[in-house]
Amino acid sequence: MFTPEVLIGLRWVHFVAGITWIGLLYWFNLVNVPFQGQLDAALKPQVNPPLFSRTLFWFRHSAWVTVAAGLLLIWREHQLGLKQRSVAAKEPSTER
Numbered sequence: 001m002f003t004p005e006v007l008i009g010l011r012w013v014h015f016v017a018g019i020t021w022i023g024l025l026y027w028f029n030l031v032n033v034p035f036q037g038q039l040d041a042a043l044k045p046q047v048n049p050p051l052f053s054r055t056l057f058w059f060r061h062s063a064w065v066t067v068a069a070g071l072l073l074i075w076r077e078h079q080l081g082l083k084q085r086s087v088a089a090k091e092p093s094t095e096r
């Protein structure tokens with residue numbers, strides 16, 4: 001079902017989306033929290049909606065893409081394991 005090229009692409013998608021997800025998580029906690037503390041209350045309604053809508057868009061989608069790509073990779077490895085076990089079970093044993 002998955003060619004080697006598709007698997008390589010899926011691994012890269014999982015890798016890049018995971019880096020994006022974790023990077024945005026660190027941005028929220030290490031950059032944005034101190035910035036929000038220094039921002040004037042009158043300026044927050046002007047700054048936060050466009051900033052958070054863009055950032056949360058990428059955070060949300062990088063999270064589900066990371067999970068979906070990882071689950072596909074795990075499923076593929078599981079299918080390969082089942083095929084290898086069924087082939088090994090069909091082969092005659094050389095042990096005595």
